[in-house]
Amino acid sequence: MSHIEIPSSEYVAQIEQEAKRVAGSPDYLDPEGYISQNTWGMLVQAGLLEAALHRRDPKNYRPEKMEIIRRTSRIDPQLGLMYGIMTALIIDNLYKFGTPDQIHKYFEKIRKGQLYGLGFTDENKSGSSIDMESNFTKSYLTFSKRFQGISGYDLLVFALQENNPAILGLFVVAQRDITSEIIHTEGLRRIRYALNSGHVPMSQVDQIVILNTRRDLARIQQIFTDSRLGFPGMSLGQLELLERLAREYSENRLIGTTLQKDMAVPQRELESITARRIIIQAIY
Numbered sequence: 690m691s692h693i694e695i696p697s698s699e700y701v702a703q704i705e706q707e708a709k710r711v712a713g714s715p716d717y718l719d720p721e722g723y724i725s726q727n728t729w730g731m732l733v734q735a736g737l738l739e740a741a742l743h744r745r746d747p748k749n750y751r752p753e754k755m756e757i758i759r760r761t762s763r764i765d766p767q768l769g770l771m772y773g774i775m776t777a778l779i780i781d782n783l784y785k786f787g788t789p790d791q792i793h794k795y796f797e798k799i800r801k802g803q804l805y806g807l808g809f810t811d812e813n814k815s816g817s818s819i820d821m822e823s824n825f826t827k828s829y830l831t832f833s834k835r836f837q838g839i840s841g842y843d844l845l846v847f848a849l850q851e852n853n854p855a856i857l858g859l860f861v862v863a864q865r866d867i868t869s870e871i872i873h874t875e876g877l878r879r880i881r882y883a884l885n886s887g888h889v890p891m892s893q894v895d896q897i898v899i900l901n902t903r904r905d906l907a908r909i910q911q912i913f914t915d916s917r918l919g920f921p922g923m924s925l926g927q928l929e930l931l932e933r934l935a936r937e938y939s940e941n942r943l944i945g946t947t948l949q950k951d952m953a954v955p956q957r958e959l960e961s962i963t964a965r966r967i968i969i970q971a972i973y
Contacts (some may be wrong), residue, residue, distance in 0.1 A: 690827065692735075692739045692745075693739055693744050693745055697746075697749045697756075700740070700745070701753060701756045701760065702734065703735070704732075704757055704760070704761075705737040705761075707731075707732060707736075707737075708732060708761050708768065711728055711731055712768060712872075714728075716728065716972070717878065721881075721894070723878075723879055723881050724765075724771055724879050726802065729802055729804060730802030733802045737757070738784060738799065738800070740757065741776040741780050741781075742796055742800065754776055754919070754922075755816060755919065755921075756922070758772055758776075758922035758923055759922040759925050759929075761926065762923045762924075762926025763926035763927070763929045763930050764930075765879070766923065767877060767879040769922070769923045769926050769927070770838065770923060771839065771880055773922075774806070774838045775839070775881075775914060777806045777918070777919050778845075778916055779798065779799070779806075779807060781915060782859065783795050783897065785908075786897050786898035787897050791895070791897060792900045792955075795901040796859070804842040805842055805844065806837050806838060806839040806840050806842060806843075806845065806885070807837065808834035808837050808885055809834070809912075810834060810836050810846050811823055811832075811833060811834060812833040812835045812884055812886075819849075819854065819909075821847070821848065823846070823848035824848050824849050824851040825849075825850060825858055825860070826851045826891075827849065827887055828845065828890065828891055829890060830846065830887070830894050831888045832848050832862075832885070832886060833884070833885075833886040834884070834885045835872075835884050835885075836882065838880045839880060840871070841864065841869055841881045841883065843863050843864050843873075844862050844864070844867055845859060845860070845862075845884055845897070846859070846862050846894075847859055848860065855901055855902050855903055856900070856901060856902070857901070857909065858898070858900070859897040859898045859899075860894040861895070861897060862893075866893055867885050867886070867887045868885070869883040870883055872884060921969060923972070924972075925966070928965055929966060930968055931963050931966075932959075932963060932966050935958070935962055936950070939955050939959060
């Protein structure tokens with residue numbers, strides 16, 4: 690059976706197995722130290738995004754996404770984050786706001802392994818959904834965005850209409866029209882983050898949707914709410930990884946004649962790690 694037809698438990702297990710294999714390969718990272726696009730492409734071909742792309746049973750849509758983000762984070766927290774960005778910030782927004790033709794167009798590209806980033810937060814702003822200097826007119830889209838994971842590829846960009854901050858547009862901008870200043874983020878070195886800016890003729894961008902920041906504020910805020918639903922999955926996977934590594938180390942670290950796991954202070958630390966994992970698992 691294909692990745693579309695198999696039961697949830699089997700589908701998720703297959704994705705986990707393939708992610709372990711790929712993460713352990715010598716080509717997992719590109720020469721710059723980022724998770725390679727080739728790696729991502731292999732995982733997509735293995736079915737990584739089938740649930741997120743709405744190709745599987747819709748009843749299992751969210752549980753499957755949550756379990757995949759948990760298991761990929763358990764293998765490599767940054768792989769889990771990459772999956773979270775592509776699903777919650779890219780695929781979900783294209784699905785919510787795009788036309789049927791746009792959904793088909795971009796989903797086909799994503800199925801072939803293409804990556805995207807999302808530009809929402811302005812360089813000098815707090816990240817409010819209605820506080821940004823990025824703007825568009827009939828002629829140009831001008832933006833300066835920060836905190837974009839998966840930079841260096843095409844970008845989904847939010848911008849306000851010039852002289853009318855009640856109008857918010859979402860556009861797809863090609864990488865050739867973006868200036869990217871790479872920034873190094875502690876703990877996230879395997880995903881390219883950047884300051885992304887551009888001044889692009891509107892004829893060269895693809896308009897996905899125009900929203901009204903007053904009438905559609907709940908829909909705009911829901912973008913962030915939905916994306917944060919993946920955080921317990923990422924956190925749980927990361928804590929499961931931490932717990933496994935801590936226990937493996939303490940069970941093999943001999944100090945004098947005593948294993949570290951049997952010493953009072955390490956025991957308390959292990960219990961604390963387990964307690965945090967149990968709490969996050971309950972939230973999950």
